[in-house]
Amino acid sequence: MTERPRPLVGLSTSSVYPESSARAFGYAADLGYDAVEVMVGMDGLSQEIDAVAALSAHHGVPVCSVHAPCLLFTQRVWGTEPWGKLERSAEMAHAVGADVVVVHPAFRWQRDYAREFVDGIAALEESTGIAFAVENMYPWRTSKRRKGQKGLEMYMPGWDPSTETYANTTLDVSHASTARSDLLAMADAMGDSLRHIHLTDGSGSAKDEHLVPGRGAMPAAELLQHLAGRGFGGHVVLEINTRKVADADERTADLRESLAFARRHLGQAATGEPASP
Numbered sequence: 111m112t113e114r115p116r117p118l119v120g121l122s123t124s125s126v127y128p129e130s131s132a133r134a135f136g137y138a139a140d141l142g143y144d145a146v147e148v149m150v151g152m153d154g155l156s157q158e159i160d161a162v163a164a165l166s167a168h169h170g171v172p173v174c175s176v177h178a179p180c181l182l183f184t185q186r187v188w189g190t191e192p193w194g195k196l197e198r199s200a201e202m203a204h205a206v207g208a209d210v211v212v213v214h215p216a217f218r219w220q221r222d223y224a225r226e227f228v229d230g231i232a233a234l235e236e237s238t239g240i241a242f243a244v245e246n247m248y249p250w251r252t253s254k255r256r257k258g259q260k261g262l263e264m265y266m267p268g269w270d271p272s273t274e275t276y277a278n279t280t281l282d283v284s285h286a287s288t289a290r291s292d293l294l295a296m297a298d299a300m301g302d303s304l305r306h307i308h309l310t311d312g313s314g315s316a317k318d319e320h321l322v323p324g325r326g327a328m329p330a331a332e333l334l335q336h337l338a339g340r341g342f343g344g345h346v347v348l349e350i351n352t353r354k355v356a357d358a359d360e361r362t363a364d365l366r367e368s369l370a371f372a373r374r375h376l377g378q379a380a381t382g383e384p385a386s387p
Contacts, residue, residue, distance in 0.1 A: 287312025
């Protein structure tokens with residue numbers, strides 16, 4: 111019988127902010143994460159390919175993925191030309207041994223980029239050999255949104271990559287919460303393109319919360335069990351918000367709890383053992 115691939119459980123460097131990317135590698139090594147995802151732009155070091163490679167080697171923790179600098183606050187990281195940012199992200203991925211670049215859909219005001227986005231992503235995958243896993247986002251809405259009022263559509267060709275023809279996609283649990291999407295249905299709609307998970311949680315708030323998995327209302331445990339049952343062999347990256355913790359000990363506890371949650375629920379379907387509550 112062919113053994114099913116084992117999902118890699120990684121830590122996003124954004125999970126330790128405002129501590130540095132260097133500290134993220136230390137946490138990952140100390141707590142037993144399989145790998146690290148580098149969020150380019152969280153600090154200056156995250157933008158330096160040689161520095162990231164050196165950190166990975168020093169701590170003995172591989173880089174599984176690179177998150178391209180496509181957030182609002184990283185719009186000027188590595189220049190302002192969006193395709194150039196993605197090409198440089200692929201360059202970093204190759205240099206550090208990562209096989210995935212996570213990318214958000216284009217903003218509506220990036221008209222030329224947005225118009226070419228779907229075909230351009232496919233062309234980049236062909237030319238670089240790197241999987242560009244397009245991430246689900248959400249309509250922008252306020253906490254005072256009136257009943258029945260829809261959020262603003264800020265992404266093109268859309269915030270839901272399951273409706274497009276991307277070869278590779280990322281499913282972010284917190285973003286699905288903010289969009290009030292059916293998480294399991296979205297995973298099924300992504301199908302074989304689902305390459306990458308941002309494991310976190312949310313309460314359905316208009317705010318993108320990135321809670322420790324299990325502390326929100328999303329079926330994060332069921333998602334992992336479902337993925338394990340269908341033989342998912344991609345990356346499960348913890349991308350939580352620890353900005354308001356009291357100290358490093360509390361951050362460590364949150365990162366340890368998140369890792370335990372991932373391993374417990376990924377293992378349940380594979381072994382047939384019931385998961386702990």
